[in-house]
Amino acid sequence: MTTSVFIDGAVGTTGLEIAERLGGRSEFALITLDEARRKDDAARREAINDADVVILCLPDDAARDAVAMIANDRTRVIDASTAHRVADGWTYGFPEIVGRDTVAEAKRVSNPGCYPTGFIALLAPLVHNALLPAAWPYSVHAVSGYSGGGKALIGRFEEDRDIAWRGYGLSFGHKHVPEMQRYAGLMIAPLFSPAVVAAHRGMVVEIPLPLGVMPGSVPPELLRAALTQFYEGSKVVTVAQDLPESGEMLLRASMEPWDGLTLHVMGSADGEQARLVAVLDNLGKGASGAAVQSLNLMAGLDETAGLRL
Numbered sequence: 001m002t003t004s005v006f007i008d009g010a011v012g013t014t015g016l017e018i019a020e021r022l023g024g025r026s027e028f029a030l031i032t033l034d035e036a037r038r039k040d041d042a043a044r045r046e047a048i049n050d051a052d053v054v055i056l057c058l059p060d061d062a063a064r065d066a067v068a069m070i071a072n073d074r075t076r077v078i079d080a081s082t083a084h085r086v087a088d089g090w091t092y093g094f095p096e097i098v099g100r101d102t103v104a105e106a107k108r109v110s111n112p113g114c115y116p117t118g119f120i121a122l123l124a125p126l127v128h129n130a131l132l133p134a135a136w137p138y139s140v141h142a143v144s145g146y147s148g149g150g151k152a153l154i155g156r157f158e159e160d161r162d163i164a165w166r167g168y169g170l171s172f173g174h175k176h177v178p179e180m181q182r183y184a185g186l187m188i189a190p191l192f193s194p195a196v197v198a199a200h201r202g203m204v205v206e207i208p209l210p211l212g213v214m215p216g217s218v219p220p221e222l223l224r225a226a227l228t229q230f231y232e233g234s235k236v237v238t239v240a241q242d243l244p245e246s247g248e249m250l251l252r253a254s255m256e257p258w259d260g261l262t263l264h265v266m267g268s269a270d271g272e273q274a275r276l277v278a279v280l281d282n283l284g285k286g287a288s289g290a291a292v293q294s295l296n297l298m299a300g301l302d303e304t305a306g307l308r309l
């Protein structure tokens, strides 16, 4: 059976990468709107209601408007925006965390944010299994390639080649904090310090852990073992067992599209400190790859079909 798919926002950064991953796949038939009609509400309404699955790759307000255009009981949604990530009635599209069957059966799926993907992948299994405390003020430092800010930020970084690093979120309240707190099961909102580097894609999310002063904490090796067991069998998420041989971690500006996620647990010799680090592609498991993974499950297919792993 063919699943018809309409990508609303198909020529944006996320939309284009989803279309690339669906290209040549006979299980899906893409509904497309030409340049003259892609922002025409009547045309979008028709395409949305014709589709079995609509994937929203739009700014938050436009995503809310698109959902309001659905006038049938059949059309299912994957929303790549932040609009519905902690909204009632929506399933968080993180199959490894919420369960593959839950995503497969969902009608309204909210694609996780790019930074929260790394944060939640590292913390949720450990907090849910009481290996790390829920009542702790976690910090999270992260860098993203500039494609994370869509067409506008890509334009800015490609115009001004002198920006090497851009810290932001300086007045707090970043839009990703609520989903990080909710799905990692935390009692206290994490302190989030995001930044952008002069690379098109790629992301590193780091959570420093002062284990020695954290109540009920366990040694770093146990944290790594628990994550390894949790993600056993996943073709998308890998837990590194050793330190990189070179003794350093690199994000390369030439990174190719990649839909995987690698988790690292690095611990000090005395076990008093650890660094949890997630490495991903903001446009891969952080956006388009995750949307295709959920779409595969919703269509009853292998979750990794068409992914770049």
Ligand SMILES: NC(=O)C1=CN([C@@H]2O[C@H](COP(=O)(O)OP(=O)(O)OC[C@H]3O[C@@H](n4cnc5c(N)ncnc54)[C@H](OP(=O)(O)O)[C@@H]3O)[C@@H](O)[C@H]2O)C=CC1
Residues within 6 Å of the ligand: 008, 009, 010, 011, 012, 013, 014, 015, 038, 039, 040, 056, 057, 058, 059, 060, 062, 080, 081, 082, 112, 113, 114, 147, 148, 149, 150, 151, 152, 282, 283, 286, 287
């Ligand atoms: N980039 C990333 O790494 C990630 C992005 N996301 C989310 O995905 C969504 C899309 O982001 P991204 O692809 O980066 O953004 P872009 O700015 O690259 O693309 C957004 C697209 O939406 C189009 N658009 C805007 N308003 C409308 C409308 N009313 N009707 C139809 N089309 C419209 C834009 O048109 P036009 O081309 O004319 O401007 C543009 O093509 C956002 O909500 C973002 O938060 C999520 C995770 C990561």
Ligand SMILES: CC(=O)N[C@@H](CCC(=O)OP(=O)(O)O)C(=O)O
Residues within 6 Å of the ligand: 080, 081, 082, 112, 113, 114, 115, 144, 145, 146, 147, 148, 149, 150, 153, 175, 176, 194, 195, 196
């Ligand atoms: C580098 C950059 O600007 N990143 C964006 C997050 C990516 C995004 O807009 O998408 P999601 O919220 O859907 O993940 C930001 O920090 O606002």
